[in-house]
Amino acid sequence: MPHLIKEWIKECENHHGHDLSILAPRYKHAVEIVLVDVVDKKLVRASSSWRFLTLSYVWGKAALEMTTTANRAARGQQGAFLKLNLPRLISDAMLLVSQLGERYLWVDCLCIEQDNLSQKLSQISQMDVIYSQSLLTLVALSSEDAGSCLPGVRPGTRSFFRAQEYSFDRDIYALYPRLLELSEATVYESRGWTFQQRLLSRRCLFLTECDMYYTCHSSLSRETGANSARGEENVFRDKFKNIFSQCSSCSxxxxxxxxxxxxxxxxxxxxxxxxxxxxxxxxxxxxxxxxxxxxxxxxxxxxxxxxxxxxxxxxxxxxxxxxxxxxxxxxxxxxxxxxxxxxx
Incomplete structure (x- = not known):
């Protein structure tokens, strides 16, 4: 799984243009942020110019171990997150980032001091920069809350899906669920905050209970057969294209x-x-x-x-x-x- 994701990212970085500054000068400049260092298990002061991933998920009712003004300093110490009972989904996201050979992850409940109103408002006003400048957004599409797993990251966290088969001109084809079908009934697609997180991201990795999809402004790929999502391209353009690509078609x-x-x-x-x-x-x-x-x-x-x-x-x-x-x-x-x- 990590190898395939790395191949998708490499292909995208080498062959797909993502210069957002064409649309507005704002996207030429970095902003100050805090990131989770998944190697040293701590928070670090950083810039959106760093190479980092973002996580898009539903908070739900799970205990989030939020960062506050009181615990922020302690969380800057090496190994700080080893002492915490982090939600399963966030722990899985940190593990996946590490498996991809990356080091930094932005997660809202950890990287924003939740009781610091001025910092919170500042970060909210910069969401377009944070998500658009991240390398990849991990979309927990099938996860109902932060206590759920991130499917596929750990063994046994995927459901087996039996593909429907049909024949045409003596050939047999396997039909797998489409991304649109998988998304329609999810809690993720019903929540307000997740709407802009997906739209603002240059690249998204949709993790579902039976498959994995990768999208950028010019391609859609799936785990069950690399680049086997050609039949979904029209759906992708209509629903899963990021806002920058949609704006480019306007200009x-x-x-x-x-x-x-x-x-x-x-x-x-x-x-x-x-x-x-x-x-x-x-x-x-x-x-x-x-x-x-x-x-x-x-x-x-x-x-x-x-x-x-x-x-x-x-x-x-x-x-x-x-x-x-x-x-x-x-x-x-x-x-x-x-x-x-x-x-x-």
Whole structure:
């Protein structure tokens, strides 16, 4: 398993372009972050220019051993995490990073002091940089919470899947579940914070209970036969393409255009993302803007515009024309203005 992942990353680094600075100058620059050193089992002060992986997962109700202002110094000592009862999923992620020959991992509950409001807000405002500049995001797609395993990392953590067989012109083919089918019923795809984490990542490794998928802006590969996911390419483009690739298709730099046309295409992307995001659940309704802030930052920097209460200022007139997307009764979220979709 680690060997195949390393081959995917190597192929991507050598042959697929990922220069995000083309979209906005913001992505030329690194930000200060804290990383988990999986070798020395401690936290280290670092930069997003370092080579590191990120973890995207559902917190759930598992005990997370969060980093706070009180324990931050102790966690900077060598072997600090050996003394803790880390959630199984995070321990598995650290093991996988080590198996890949990498050293650093960014995990929100460990790398942000959870009781330090100023640091927390600063890191939330930089989510687009953190996830986009990481080497790879490990997506715990089938894991219901942090207490679950990361499938495939340790022996016995995968379910056996019997492929359906069908014949065509005397040849027999095996049908394996598609990534879309695997994702639809997961807790991961119902949560608010995970939405932008996946979209902001240049490369994602989706770990499921019966298979493993690798995606970047130009390819989709699966464990059950390298590069055997050709039949899923259209699904990948529609659902699993990262936001930077989607924005690139809006800009079309080889074709002159007016700002209004460019803005209208970017707004259409923004509207579709808000539509999908609004279907998701948050444990804390006050996070509705924070959990979308990375997406807003990307679109805002591309349009050279700020945002207010989740709406992009340069296309504010269009943003104000939102309507509820279903017939459900919408409760008022008093933390945000009524003219924003975030207020409902």
């Amino acid at each position: 079309m730099p080889d074709w002159p255009r007016t700002f209004s046309l460019y803005a209208s295409e970017t707004f259409a992307l923004y509207a579709s993302l808000v539509h999908e995001y609004s279907k998701r659940d948050l444990s804390d309704d006050t996070d509705v803007i924070n959990a979308f802030s990375g997406i807003s930052a990307v679109l805002g920097h591309i349009l050279d515009s700020g945002s207010v209460s989740g709406l992009i200022e340069c296309v504010l007139d269009n943003c104000l024309l939102w309507v509820p997307g279903d017939s459900k009764t919408h409760s008022r979220n008093l933390d945000f203005p009524s003219w924003s979709w975030a207020g409902w």
